[in-house]
Amino acid sequence: MEQKVSKTIKVYIKESQTIIELSQIIQQYDSEILLKKNVNGSIIEANLKSFLGLINLRLHDGDEVQVECIGDDAADALKEVEKFMQPDD
Known part of the structure; x- marks a missing residue:
């Protein structure tokens, strides 16, 4: 079931x-993964x-991204994207 x-x-x-x-890390996932960023109101x-x-x-x-x-x-x-962009250390 698609999520x-x-x-x-x-x-x-x-x-x-x-x-x-x-x-390269996220190539293993079949899902479409989009990043959205507000740049000067766009x-x-x-x-x-x-x-x-x-x-x-x-x-x-x-930067804040969706x-x-x-x-x-x-x-x-x-989870993989979040782990990469917000490392623990």
């Missing part, structure tokens, strides 16, 4: 991490599996 989950999270990316790494949306879309988002530490996952493994995909 749809979303969550707004604050981005905390270490200097050693790249958004391309995240894109909502920019990018598919997390698309390198070009990610570059256009220009994510920075402290992550939306749609598919059979949506909840797991959302």
Whole structure:
């Protein structure tokens, strides 16, 4: 059964991490994974599996993004994105 989950999270990316790494990590999920960011009053949306879309988002530490996952493994995909963007240490 297809699920749809979303969550707004604050981005905390270490200097050693790249958004391309995240894109590669989430390739294992079948779900569509979208990131939405408000830029000067306009909502920019990018598919997390698309390198070009990610570059256009220009994510920075402290940015707030909405992550939306749609598919059979949506909840797991959302957890993976959140784990990458909000590391414990």
